[in-house]
Amino acid sequence: MLGLMQSQPLTISMLVEFAERHHGDGEVVSRRVEGDLHRTTYRELAARSRRLANALDAQGIAPGERVATLAVNGYRHLELYYGVSSSGRVLHTINPRLHPDQIAWIAGHAEDQVLCFDLCFLPIVQALQGKCPGIRRWVALCDVDRLPVDSGIPDLLCYEAWIAGHADTYDWPRLDENEASSMCYTSGTTGNPKAVLYSHRSSVLHAYAAALPDVMDLSARDAVLPVVPMFHVNAWGIPYSALLTGCKLVLPGAALDGKSVYELMEAEKVTFAAGVPTVWQMLLGHMKPAGLRFSTLKRTVIGGSACPPAMIDAFQRDYGVDVLHAWGMTEMSPLGTLCTLKNKHLDLPADAQMKIRMKQGRAVFGVDMKIVGDDGVELPWDGTTYGDLYVKGPWIVDSYYKGDASPLVPDARGQGWFPTGDVATIDPDGFMQITDRSKDVIKSGGEWISSIDIENIAMAHPAVAMAACIGVPHPKWDERPIVAVVKRPGMEVSRDELLAFYAGKTAKWQVPDDVVFVDAIPIGATGKMLKTRLRDQLAGYRLPGL
Numbered sequence: 001m002l003g004l005m006q007s008q009p010l011t012i013s014m015l016v017e018f019a020e021r022h023h024g025d026g027e028v029v030s031r032r033v034e035g036d037l038h039r040t041t042y043r044e045l046a047a048r049s050r051r052l053a054n055a056l057d058a059q060g061i062a063p064g065e066r067v068a069t070l071a072v073n074g075y076r077h078l079e080l081y082y083g084v085s086s087s088g089r090v091l092h093t094i095n096p097r098l099h100p101d102q103i104a105w106i107a108g109h110a111e112d113q114v115l116c117f118d119l120c121f122l123p124i125v126q127a128l129q130g131k132c133p134g135i136r137r138w139v140a141l142c143d144v145d146r147l148p149v150d151s152g153i154p155d156l157l158c159y160e161a162w163i164a165g166h167a168d169t170y171d172w173p174r175l176d177e178n179e180a181s182s183m184c185y186t187s188g189t190t191g192n193p194k195a196v197l198y199s200h201r202s203s204v205l206h207a208y209a210a211a212l213p214d215v216m217d218l219s220a221r222d223a224v225l226p227v228v229p230m231f232h233v234n235a236w237g238i239p240y241s242a243l244l245t246g247c248k249l250v251l252p253g254a255a256l257d258g259k260s261v262y263e264l265m266e267a268e269k270v271t272f273a274a275g276v277p278t279v280w281q282m283l284l285g286h287m288k289p290a291g292l293r294f295s296t297l298k299r300t301v302i303g304g305s306a307c308p309p310a311m312i313d314a315f316q317r318d319y320g321v322d323v324l325h326a327w328g329m330t331e332m333s334p335l336g337t338l339c340t341l342k343n344k345h346l347d348l349p350a351d352a353q354m355k356i357r358m359k360q361g362r363a364v365f366g367v368d369m370k371i372v373g374d375d376g377v378e379l380p381w382d383g384t385t386y387g388d389l390y391v392k393g394p395w396i397v398d399s400y401y402k403g404d405a406s407p408l409v410p411d412a413r414g415q416g417w418f419p420t421g422d423v424a425t426i427d428p429d430g431f432m433q434i435t436d437r438s439k440d441v442i443k444s445g446g447e448w449i450s451s452i453d454i455e456n457i458a459m460a461h462p463a464v465a466m467a468a469c470i471g472v473p474h475p476k477w478d479e480r481p482i483v484a485v486v487k488r489p490g491m492e493v494s495r496d497e498l499l500a501f502y503a504g505k506t507a508k509w510q511v512p513d514d515v516v517f518v519d520a521i522p523i524g525a526t527g528k529m530l531k532t533r534l535r536d537q538l539a540g541y542r543l544p545g546l
Contacts, residue, residue: 052083258286
């Protein structure tokens with residue numbers, strides 16, 4: 001027997017219509033690439049999104065065709081999120097930190113029809129223009145007086161002039177909620193990236209889940225700053241959750257240095273922020289020497305890569321900001337887990353709570369997970385047994401765009417699970433902790449060593465700015481760990497001093513065999529350390545005494 005409830009498809013247009021009707025005066029504040037601050041409302045966002053939809057109709061962009069962006073976090077990019085997807089097209093956010101040749105390949109693979117870009121990325125677009133014959137329209141996200149005269153891009157459109165000639169009325173189509181709404185490409189370091197195609201349904205469900213109290217806990221009382229880029233897995237879904245809750249949305253543009261982020265937080269009374277560890281490292285590095293404090297910030301989500309315990313401790317102990325450790329993937333829209341304590345943990349001593357906060361957290365409703373051994377059998381949730389992490393859920397990839405085969409692994413009941421490529425433990429309370437990427441875990445004498453644990457200890461030393469642990473060949477033990485270290489400016493630490501720092505913090509056999517000081521550790525397009533490149537840099541390295 002079927003239920004007798006209304007059948008309302010879950011679509012992106014629902015979010016913008018809700019925000020306009022119920023939070024019309026909700027603020028969107030953007031630092032523009034021009035350097036000034038721009039202020040608008042959800043009511044104006046909705047109207048301009050409808051103008052954009054009309055402009056796409058006039059260009060003959062058909063439903064399902066891709067509209068690409070090379071843009072930072074700003075109000076025009078937000079209008080593209082809603083005007084493109086709500087009208088039945090597919091928003092394709094491209095990471096501008098990739099090499100132009102790789103961007104050209106991605107745009108061709110996605111069959112992008114329109115590319116909208118911020119002027120700070122004009123040099124990239126100029127390099128792309130001759131390599132992307134499939135793109136019919138190039139649109140500069142700028143005012144009329146800012147449009148480059150001699151850009152070298154034929155028929156370059158100005159976004160403001162483009163949408164100004166169209167009405168702000170538009171009947172959003174009633175779409176099938178399973179139709180594609182947006183797409184992102186993975187940031188894999190080997191081979192070509194793979195495209196993940198999100199549906200309207202998956203994006204709306206993800207927005208609901210992200211706003212829950214045990215996840216990001218977003219509300220109309222918050223001022224939210226997504227420092228995580230809108231081209232990085234849709235800024236972790238925050239542009240959708242913001243309109244779902246009606247919170248104030250503060251967009252930082254291209255200025256992500258510590259000083260700029262801090263000043264924006266304070267000026268706009270930000271209560272919640274989200275970003276990767278490298279951004280927060282710059283923020284804390286700006287604040288500490290100047291003796292600065294937060295006046296309104298209450299909590300921050302840190303994800304993208306493992307957050308060093310020293311950073312969690314600094315936010316909480318020195319600034320009174322609650323750190324929520326998170327984990328996810330492009331294939332997961334991206335949220336999978338977020339680390340909020342349960343009621344039973346609230347009376348634990350601070351050091352016991354910290355051990356929990358260091359984990360990536362509990363599954364968000366809608367996500368199921370398990371760890372399995374080499375034989376594919378599920379392993380116990382005891383907090384010590386580790387295995388390959390698998391996930392499933394309504395916003396987790398089923399297959400890649402233009403993919404030859406589904407990446408899912410069926411269980412005994414035929415249900416498909418996505419293999420994340422992470423090695424993890426899960427404790428009896430359901431808290432998951434990544435111990436390594438499967439390709440980065442170090443096997444020494446038949447025992448596994450977590451490179452993340454080695455890095456976290458090094459990062460706790462006051463003279464260490466960044467640390468990366470890799471395994472190197474050893475004739476007896478197969479592999480032994482070494483740690484590559486970038487020192488903080490003006491500070492010194494020797495090899496022996498840093499190795500001595502590990503005493504009592506990990507088992508003796510897990511202490512790295514050597515420290516290699518480097519000027520920089522390779523960072524990828526999404527802020528993650530590129531250990532493949534680090535291994536290439538250290539290809540000629542040999543352990544002392546061998």
